Amino acid sequence: MDVVVLFFLLGLGARLAGSDLRLPEALYEALSIFLLLAIGMKGGVELAGQPLATVGPQAIAVIALGVLLPLVAFPILRSVGRLNRFDAGALAAHYGSVSVVTFAVAITFLTSRGVDYEAYFPVFVVLMEAPAIVVGIVLARRGAPGKPVAWGALAHEVLLGKSIVLLLGGLAIGWIAGPAGVVPIKALFMDLFKGVLALFLLEMGLVAGSRVGELRRYGVFLVAFGIGMPVLSAAIGIAFATAMSLSPGGTMLLATLAASASYIAAPAALRIALPEANPGLSIAASLGITFPFNITLGIPLYSHMAGWAATLGGR
Amino acid sequence: MDVVVLFFLLGLGARLAGSDLRLPEALYEALSIFLLLAIGMKGGVELAGQPLATVGPQAIAVIALGVLLPLVAFPILRSVGRLNRFDAGALAAHYGSVSVVTFAVAITFLTSRGVDYEAYFPVFVVLMEAPAIVVGIVLARRGAPGKPVAWGALAHEVLLGKSIVLLLGGLAIGWIAGPAGVVPIKALFMDLFKGVLALFLLEMGLVAGSRVGELRRYGVFLVAFGIGMPVLSAAIGIAFATAMSLSPGGTMLLATLAASASYIAAPAALRIALPEANPGLSIAASLGITFPFNITLGIPLYSHMAGWAATLGGR
Amino acid sequence: MDVVVLFFLLGLGARLAGSDLRLPEALYEALSIFLLLAIGMKGGVELAGQPLATVGPQAIAVIALGVLLPLVAFPILRSVGRLNRFDAGALAAHYGSVSVVTFAVAITFLTSRGVDYEAYFPVFVVLMEAPAIVVGIVLARRGAPGKPVAWGALAHEVLLGKSIVLLLGGLAIGWIAGPAGVVPIKALFMDLFKGVLALFLLEMGLVAGSRVGELRRYGVFLVAFGIGMPVLSAAIGIAFATAMSLSPGGTMLLATLAASASYIAAPAALRIALPEANPGLSIAASLGITFPFNITLGIPLYSHMAGWAATLGGR
């Protein structure tokens, strides 16, 4: 198990044991700003050399994946989970969108094993943030009475939110500055990356630990969904990756993106656009179950699944 | 364009596009503490080897420059700008004093081009903080009725304010510890310097972006002053540098110091010592115009101007 | 004098000179979280190779030292200092427990002089946090009327408090990950350690400077105790270290742990468990006198004392 995951377990264990340990909110925010910028920048540096002819079609496929996932999740949540349309739409939006930190742990997993991947993957992270949020809201509101969605305000909230601005900003900076240009700031943004990720995971463990208690309130379906949906999404992601001819590393990353559930961009956007949904439900599922599952068991599993798919496909 | 400047543009662009992206205030403060200490320390380490006979007269010249600049700015602000004496005095104080971050960007500019400079320059930054503030206040208050200036409180505010304490403290630590002594803390204070500067500039971009809107309220004179004054000050700075026989790098740095406008020490001191002045005016000018101008166009320009001066002077 | 100590003096001097310089509280907390984790992790990595047969008996001796020190301090505080039982118990608890930052400065002292020590020492730091707190409370409450101690709540407060959770968590992470496992996060937790310690000491200097004023209120006994007690404790610590056959470096470290007074775990626990004690008294002594004494004069002194002991013991 990677050392960064141990930090998550430390936070989780400390909170479950009843410790009051808290990271100051400003530190949490600072670490997340750092991670978003660093991930974006790393991708941007690599984007320089890529032909648009390769990246373009892949980008479209990735957006389609982001649209498809909530369409798969919504009927499950409605019929099996018996959730109302608002809660179902909100959960579908969270699970169709992505978690940048899960992505960062997956990257750490690959690099520590020396597996290559399409280095411009952060572009896909940006592209998968928003579509599922829009689809989830449409699903919840479709045909429902009540106030119409303020799409303008929503676009503003999502596209100019922290995640996309910093990822995209990092991408642009990396792309403009190029490999040589970013050398002076490598010591901060590259060398410290894993240490910062470790600290952030400590905080995520504390937050996840606070959410575990709420799970009892929501019952066994939510736990099953929180584990089953990511695995299903990962399989769908692998199918897309195969169609996109991604490398084995890239296949595993796309599976992880599909499997991951948003807990930064989606909650903020949905609280405004879908206030009828219970935010506790989505966050208990995405932070209390799916995030811990993904970074401990999920990522190794998706790596195996990507391997099987490659074998099946005769690669 | 240096990569750190791209971070500024990211912040500026995000704010102008209407993003709510915010760096936590504690992060802003932490970064500024870091930069002040690191700049001071770097200068202090170098100061060890310098003969007082060289630095002493230069120090006096630099203080004279700090006194002269507000005397040049004040009449322009009064006659051309038609500002009242308080606003004119406050702006003159801001523009005569210095911006440490502009200085840091100028240093980055020089090092990335391999240009040498007098390494004890941070001493000059310290020396140029206060004089213009005092002169600006005297100009505003001279002959005016109303309460007298509490010079004691002002001296306390400026000399024991964050900027001077940390720059001077860093200088002293660097000087006492010497090059060997600072080795154990180099990984933090030296290696991360440019990355931290980049993050700080992201924040400055966000803040500057918030100020641009206010410019409309103050009109075209302020914009012209915010660009014209730094260029004029740079020219005066180059004249001083030539008289002081500074190296080409040092000439460019003194031009930048002269051109830069304070936005930490001066606003804090003037809010107390010159409450009649409108703080929005000074900050819109120094942060909304002069700072962006300096770090994007100004620094390359001052570098050229220093080059022309050297050619003229036959060096 | 190590460069990190200069940062302490800068903070102390700035505050005594009347500067308002403040580090944001979030930065203070972030730095302390970092230091606790990093110290723990460093110890954990080393613990891997240690036979339990060596560490076990030493651990018991260290706990005994933590129990003994408040028993020595309490009668002195009661009879010579004429303090009431609550204040005496609280001070005894602070001085029997340990200061992690003093320990960090001692480690810096040893490494900069190339002196070896038992690398698993952080285990001893954890073990010495709690015992003295319990003993101090028992001494204060013994036979006194009034509400009984809520030992459960106290155990929760101390054992799940920030210091022990992070030190122990760091130890566990270092131990599980091993030397190879921590490599990816070394750039943050190891390389930056001394720089972060320097910043933390700057803050400690500011806080200590604020406490010096209070000393006047408490009189000369407190000053004498704040210097005399650490030296006495260091001597006792050296006796224990000799009996435990520690290396010269380890002897000096145990002396420093004994001499150091807690200012994180103990104040928090005692404010709840011993509310009758005046918290200003303990903090003025431990932060206003003992901490500055230890990191400037104490640590070199304890190093000498450890040397004399080795000579006496014929080693």
Next chain:
Amino acid sequence: MQTHAKKLLVVITEGALEKLLARDVRRLGAHGYTVSDVRGGGEHGERAADWEADRSIRMEVIGDEAVIGSIAEHILATYCPNYAVSMYVSDCGVLRPHKF
């Protein structure tokens, strides 16, 4: 000290509403507002403020009885059904009545 009677409205709610409320109170006639970060607990459970979706704010608005009344009614109708909101009104006196 001559004071003029005004009303003070205090709203404690989710951080997500800050921008919306600031806009609403201005639109409904308030001359200003003040916000601080808080944490707490109520019928919607504990809000510990330990990460972004969990932040709470406390907004204070001083104004005429009519303005404060319409702001309170608006919040009651618009936000109370779906958000964690606590709200109370009290009397206060100001020295410069034109300001509020």
Next chain:
Amino acid sequence: MQTHAKKLLVVITEGALEKLLARDVRRLGAHGYTVSDVRGGGEHGERAADWEADRSIRMEVIGDEAVIGSIAEHILATYCPNYAVSMYVSDCGVLRPHKF
């Protein structure tokens, strides 16, 4: 705007008491509470909030007169003897009386 009379209790005290007070007010019948970080000065000297043992909080509790009264009495008896505590009560009006 139809409001119902309640009492507001404000307690300003040491950060160390936050958890204890949150538990106490719930136990004594309050439906909620709100906490913010403050600094200040009083008879126990300045509390500048510049490090952990020096933090102060401000807790606000809205409730019925009886509940607020018993909370205030409890704090007076339990914490005032040994801790830095300032406390005051004032009148307020709420729109949803069942909530408090």
Next chain:
Amino acid sequence: MQTHAKKLLVVITEGALEKLLARDVRRLGAHGYTVSDVRGGGEHGERAADWEADRSIRMEVIGDEAVIGSIAEHILATYCPNYAVSMYVSDCGVLRPHKF
């Protein structure tokens, strides 16, 4: 619960005035004060607290009517002309009257 009538003064203003106000209120007879960091907007525009020159504070002072009155008058005369200041007074009850 037996309470004694006092006045509560709340001042919302620029961070730059914190030290001055803390000194002034003590000098004019208050036994203490409490400060928190806030943000907000008023006639002097938005103060978003996103960097140092833009910080706002909220100061709370409890005291006798006379003391609170003289503090309010002093602030009105000294700071209101040149600084962004909002200020209001309300009634409150305290349990330990000697303390305030």
